Amino acid sequence: MNKLKEIIQKDAYEILYKNFKWNIPEFFNFGFDVVDKWAEDRTKLALISIDRSGKRDRYHTFYDLSVSSNQFSNVLRNLKIKKGERILVILQSVPEWYIAIIGMFKLGVVPMPGTVLLTSKDIEYRVNRAEASMIITDLDHADRVDGIKKNCPSLKHLMLIDGKRNGWVNYDEEMENQSRELSQNEVEKTRSDDPMLIYFTSGTTGHPKMVLHTHSYPIGHEVTAKFAQALIKEDLHWTVSETGWAKAAWGKLFGQMIVGAGVIQWELPGRFDADGLLKAMEKYGVTSFCAPPTVYRLLIQMDLSKYNLKLRHSMSAGEPLNPEVIKVWKEHFGLEIYDFYGQTETVCVLSNYPFMPIKYGSVGKPTPGHDVRIVDDDGVELKANEVGNIAIFLGDIRPPGLFKEYWKDEEIMSNSFRNDYYFTGDQAYKDDDSYFWFVGRDDDVIKSSGYRIGPFEVESALIEHGAVAECAVVGVTDPDGVRGIVVKAFVVLSRKYKPSNALTKELQDYVKKTTAPYKYPRIIDYVDELPKTISGKILRRELRKK
Numbered sequence: 161m162n163k164l165k166e167i168i169q170k171d172a173y174e175i176l177y178k179n180f181k182w183n184i185p186e187f188f189n190f191g192f193d194v195v196d197k198w199a200e201d202r203t204k205l206a207l208i209s210i211d212r213s214g215k216r217d218r219y220h221t222f223y224d225l226s227v228s229s230n231q232f233s234n235v236l237r238n239l240k241i242k243k244g245e246r247i248l249v250i251l252q253s254v255p256e257w258y259i260a261i262i263g264m265f266k267l268g269v270v271p272m273p274g275t276v277l278l279t280s281k282d283i284e285y286r287v288n289r290a291e292a293s294m295i296i297t298d299l300d301h302a303d304r305v306d307g308i309k310k311n312c313p314s315l316k317h318l319m320l321i322d323g324k325r326n327g328w329v330n331y332d333e334e335m336e337n338q339s340r341e342l343s344q345n346e347v348e349k350t351r352s353d354d355p356m357l358i359y360f361t362s363g364t365t366g367h368p369k370m371v372l373h374t375h376s377y378p379i380g381h382e383v384t385a386k387f388a389q390a391l392i393k394e395d396l397h398w399t400v401s402e403t404g405w406a407k408a409a410w411g412k413l414f415g416q417m418i419v420g421a422g423v424i425q426w427e428l429p430g431r432f433d434a435d436g437l438l439k440a441m442e443k444y445g446v447t448s449f450c451a452p453p454t455v456y457r458l459l460i461q462m463d464l465s466k467y468n469l470k471l472r473h474s475m476s477a478g479e480p481l482n483p484e485v486i487k488v489w490k491e492h493f494g495l496e497i498y499d500f501y502g503q504t505e506t507v508c509v510l511s512n513y514p515f516m517p518i519k520y521g522s523v524g525k526p527t528p529g530h531d532v533r534i535v536d537d538d539g540v541e542l543k544a545n546e547v548g549n550i551a552i553f554l555g556d557i558r559p560p561g562l563f564k565e566y567w568k569d570e571e572i573m574s575n576s577f578r579n580d581y582y583f584t585g586d587q588a589y590k591d592d593d594s595y596f597w598f599v600g601r602d603d604d605v606i607k608s609s610g611y612r613i614g615p616f617e618v619e620s621a622l623i624e625h626g627a628v629a630e631c632a633v634v635g636v637t638d639p640d641g642v643r644g645i646v647v648k649a650f651v652v653l654s655r656k657y658k659p660s661n662a663l664t665k666e667l668q669d670y671v672k673k674t675t676a677p678y679k680y681p682r683i684i685d686y687v688d689e690l691p692k693t694i695s696g697k698i699l700r701r702e703l704r705k706k
Contacts, residue, residue, distance in 0.1 A: 180528030191266035199226035210426040230342035232263030243268035250297040253425040275404030284308040352376040370567040378414040380507040380561015385415025388511035393420030400451040406504040450475040464492035507561030522595040539579030551581040606635035621674035627657040649681035659686040
């Protein structure tokens with residue numbers, strides 16, 4: 161019976177993948193074609209926003225977002241902001257983020273979401289690089305903007321959503337004076353290939369690049385929502401992500417609203433409240449949940465038996481998730497944690513699915529509409545279990561969720577798009593069952609004694625040990641001058657442990673038993689913290705410099 165179930169599940173994936181077809185219209189606008197469409201049912205829940213205290217909330221229907229975004233579009237029209245202009249948006253997880261972003265989409269204005277961790281220098285770089293004409297933010301960030309605005313000749317307008325300040329436009333006052341009506345016939349229509357959204361990459365290998373998505377991008381996220389997140393219109397989904405990261409587009413906006421699911425967010429600047437998060441999930445009846453492994457590790461420290469959740473699906477991505485976390489989560493809630501893969505440049509392109517067996521540690525199989533392959537640098541497809549480049553074959557129909565370009569970076573574009581592939585810059589291999597296994601970034605793969613070692617695999621082994629809270633693995637010159645390059649691990653210890661030679665040997669032996677012996681870290685350096693980008697990605701280049 162179990163074998164029959166496996167065959168049925170496998171066939172379900174194969175049939176779904178084979179028969180999937182993209183439907184990309186000539187003209188598309190997420191605001192008009194998705195938000196306004198759902199708004200025809202004035203009672204359909206779109207968003208629940210919890211304030212900083214965790215005690216007050218606001219419910220928003222699609223109709224609420226529709227009319228408020230109309231007002232914001234009219235605010236921009238009054239300010240003479242035109243289609244194609246760029247606006248930097250630096251806001252917490254607040255309703256105004258949705259209203260402003262959707263209002264921009266309706267006009268064809270291009271938002272550039274930015275993390276609230278941006279420094280004045282970061283803001284200045286982004287504004288000048290994109291020649292942005294406006295910044296929308298709050299009082300927490302106004303000083304940073306005022307400190308650099310004189311260095312940004314393209315800036316014409318500054319807007320505050322939560323207060324008044326000399327030289328700034330007040331959001332509430334502007335909204336009060338504008339009509340709640342906006343017909344699509346009043347504005348220039350947006351083609352599916354028109355610029356829609358710019359994300360700045362994290363900059364693990366230099367200055368952030370501008371990732372330009374078109375108005376077809378939300379269509380691509382339909383597979384993220386329907387397959388990776390398994391969402392239906394009755395769901396209430398929570399993705400733990402700050403609004404400045406592309407993960408917000410993945411889990412707080414496009415795919416969820418396309419399928420009609422509600423989303424929930426909590427404004428939590430600078431802190432994480434595990435108990436509060438679990439209580440909120442229980443109170444509001446969250447049915448679908450996505451969070452990075454770090455969040456899951458914090459959640460399982462709680463007494464999970466105290467929380468009566470209505471969850472039916474759980475997901476994670478981005479870094480190793482140790483088996484103990486998966487085990488505890490499943491014991492308490494009866495749910496697997498499904499891993500998936502994608503980038504700022506893409507939608508979800510690899511995923512595990514509820515209708516398919518999980519291989520722990522694998523990022524699953526390609527999502528429908530994406531021809532993902534493992535190839536060498538010339539675009540030649542590799543055999544099973546050979547490590548190579550994760551590449552998306554472009555074929556006759558370019559996937560709508562794939563970014564248009566690294567704007568103003570022709571050299572990087574020519575390196576990323578070649579031989580009919582988009583090269584992601586990541587390394588992986590595909591096993592005999594066509595499951596993909598992430599290895600690491602191109603620049604991070606370690607070549608030692610003739611072997612290619614992915615830091616992700618070594619980190620996955622280390623993080624399983626109870627002594628390791630966080631870790632990062634790099635290749636360094638062998639201090640003994642024997643092997644050329646050797647594996648070195650930087651380890652942040654759990655609170656109960658202290659550095660010692662005995663612990664080092666224990667960790668090394670543990671990795672030897674968990675993965676291939678030649679991959680163990682010959683050097684372990686204990687550190688208080690790891691250098692990271694503003695989006696939380698480990699800066700391995702900084703570790704290599706050490």
